[in-house]
Amino acid sequence: MNRKYRKTVIAANWKMNKTPSETKAFMTEFKAMLPKGRWCDIAFCVPAVCIPAAVRAMHETRVGIGAENCNANASGAYTGEIATNMLVDAGCKYVICGHSERRAMGETDADVNAKVLAILEAGLVPIMCVGESLEQRELGVTEEWIAMQIKAGLSGVGEDKIKKVVIAYEPIWAIGTGKTATPEQAEEVCQSIRTVIRKLYGAKVARAVSILYGGSMNEKNAEELLAQPDIDGGLIGGASLVAEKFIKIIEAANQPC
């Protein structure tokens, strides 16, 4: 982390877990445990039907609510989809896009790019996920692959908007597997992402963009991962479903640096 130049962000990705009633109960428990002070930004990206309950519960707190996906089109015949203006109206601040679980369902880099542009246009914060498979890591093409995902995902994002984008490096082999990247492995890729941003937008912008790590981050390994200079927070799945665990990760982000 480097709080001098950029925000630390601890974001939950609930995936397809919890009902609206469970969301309300979780948020009540979580709010009571939330540490004082404001050293990091906190986001909960929750299933679409849970957004109203989460927004209501976190009203007037420093916690932002987000969606796990959106459609890049403004409106129209897209049954089952949700547009960014709907998310704004529902009280969202963040939207995850390009998560590997959605890429596995067919989302392409062009789709991710269209979503990033739509999210920014709506005034929301995109959490754009990138990451390599185990096969790509073993082939030694991780950095090239991630650079391609970053360049494609950010195509057309102007200098006025790029500082709003949060990037999440999530090695696919570490998501939901309990196999965390080592702090060194995670730092190496996050640093290479910053280098790509520097080449695209210059050093000042690269210093200001928050890059998160995601992949089995939990209350035990968070401190070590967050101590890395280019890891500015976490995108957390499993461990964000338990209030005590997620609070411990937030506390780990509250270390002075």
Ligand code: PEP
């Ligand atoms: C995720 O879904 O983005 C994620 C990182 O999940 P987990 O923390 O469970 O690996």
